[in-house]
Amino acid sequence: MRVVIKPTAQDAVQFCADVFSQQLLTKPTSVLGLATGGTPVNLYKELIERNKKGDLSFALAKSFNLDEYLGLAGTHPQSYRYFMQQQLFDHVDIAPENTHLPDGLADDPQAFCNQYEHSIKDAGGIDLQLLGIGSNGHIGFNEPTSSLASRTRIKTLDPKTIRDNARFFSEDEHQPHLSITMGIGTILDSKHVLLLATGEGKADAIQATVEGALSAMCPASALQMHQQATIVIDEAAAAKLSLKEYYLAVEAEREKLTTF
Ligand code: PGA
Numbered sequence: 257m258r259v260v261i262k263p264t265a266q267d268a269v270q271f272c273a274d275v276f277s278q279q280l281l282t283k284p285t286s287v288l289g290l291a292t293g294g295t296p297v298n299l300y301k302e303l304i305e306r307n308k309k310g311d312l313s314f315a316l317a318k319s320f321n322l323d324e325y326l327g328l329a330g331t332h333p334q335s336y337r338y339f340m341q342q343q344l345f346d347h348v349d350i351a352p353e354n355t356h357l358p359d360g361l362a363d364d365p366q367a368f369c370n371q372y373e374h375s376i377k378d379a380g381g382i383d384l385q386l387l388g389i390g391s392n393g394h395i396g397f398n399e400p401t402s403s404l405a406s407r408t409r410i411k412t413l414d415p416k417t418i419r420d421n422a423r424f425f426s427e428d429e430h431q432p433h434l435s436i437t438m439g440i441g442t443i444l445d446s447k448h449v450l451l452l453a454t455g456e457g458k459a460d461a462i463q464a465t466v467e468g469a470l471s472a473m474c475p476a477s478a479l480q481m482h483q484q485a486t487i488v489i490d491e492a493a494a495a496k497l498s499l500k501e502y503y504l505a506v507e508a509e510r511e512k513l514t515t516f
Contacts (some may be wrong), residue, residue, distance in 0.1 A: 257479060258486045259466055259503040261494045265454035266298065267492045272386070272452050273302040273441065275486070276300040277312045277446075279384045284316040287376075289385030289443070290320050290344070291396075292336045295452055296388060300344040314350035318379050322387070322396035323437035324358040326365060326410060334425060335360055348417040358408070358436035369436060369467045376442070377456075385446035389453045392416045392476035393461045397437035402469075406439030440478045449485045456492040463496035 257259065262268040276299075279286050288484045289298075306312045321336060330337030337357045345355055356375060357485055362368035376382060387395050392414055398406060399414040413421075413433050465476040467489060479485040494500055 257466060258506070259494075259497070260486060260488045260507060261497075261500065261503055262402065262488065262490055265479075265490045265492075268452060268488045269298045269302055271428055272299050272450060273306065275305060275382065275450055276303055276447075280312045280317060283383060284313065284381040286317050286342075287379045287381065287456075288314075288317055288319045288388075289322065289382040289446055290319050290340065291386045291388050292339045293388045295454060296386060297343055298394065299386075299452065303413050304344065304347045314348050317350060318354040319350065319356060320376055320379070320382060321357040322385075322443075323385075323435050324360045324511075326360055326434040327413075327432050328360040328438055330357070330360070331464040332360075334429065334431075342506045345435075356387050360436065362436075363437060365410055369410070371409045372436075373402055373442065376445075382446040383448065385443055387451040387476075388450060389451060389458055389465065389476050390414075390417055390463050391420055391457055392460055393403070393464055393476050395440065395443060395451070395476045397435040398440050398443075398471050398475040400475060402440055403439045404472055404474060404475070404481075407441050408438050409437065411435050411437050440475055444478060447484065449479055449482055451479065451487045452489075453487070453493045454490040456495060457495040458489070459496040462487070462489055462493050463498075468496060 260271060262271055272493055284330055328335040360366055368391060389395060392400055397411045397413060413435060430488045464474040468474055468478050470477050
């Protein structure tokens with residue numbers, strides 16, 4: 257696990273944007289795993305800027321999102337399809353047919369989940385998977401006690417997640433309690449996993465992910481089993497790490513290596 261601690265949330269965003277730029281430059285046909293939530297919004301803003309300047313292109317890329325609310329159409333303002341259109345897809349040169357999200361209105365959701373797994377495999381697998389993290393340690397909608405080997409399936413949301421996400425819904429708006437999410441096994445199949453977390457509200461989850469036991473109680477701790485997992489956090493999200501000095505030393509050594 258590589259732990260990158262940046263002074264501010266915006267520095268963490270810049271680092272992640274650089275990872276995306278490098279990925280798309282090295283392999284323009286990359287398959288990108290994308291995430292929703294408050295955290296990636298500024299990252300997507302930065303990617304849009306870079307795309308407009310001609311510094312990176314999604315023209316040959318494909319994308320697969322982690323999750324979607326079960327029961328919401330892609331045109332619903334709270335759906336993750338809608339979020340992705342607003343926050344990224346409508347502003348960059350990605351081909352609409354190359355963007356994939358779980359279908360919240362699938363007639364047979366479980367059959368859809370199996371098909372989603374096949375589609376990812378047929379595309380060649382995910383090269384770079386962006387993740388946020390829930391305050392309960394979830395990745396995608398893999399809530400605590402999710403199987404660490406799980407595949408795309410229907411998941412019931414943890415009441416804590418429902419409370420965390422209530423800020424996106426108005427009071428009289430129906431907030432779904434079910435989702436379709438890639439599984440932890442699906443996420444672990446990605447070649448590179450990039451987890452971005454900022455703010456003190458994520459400090460406990462980050463501590464459990466990086467320094468806690470490998471446990472389904474903290475789904476993100478499964479990344480300890482991944483060969484290329486990069487955890488990018490700001491000072492606030494790093495506040496509860498006991499080996500902070502070590503992670504900073506590792507990064508300082510990496511910088512020397514790339515300078516020589
Ligand atoms: P947030 O959500 O970015 O809105 O904090 C992250 C997540 O739940 O994965």
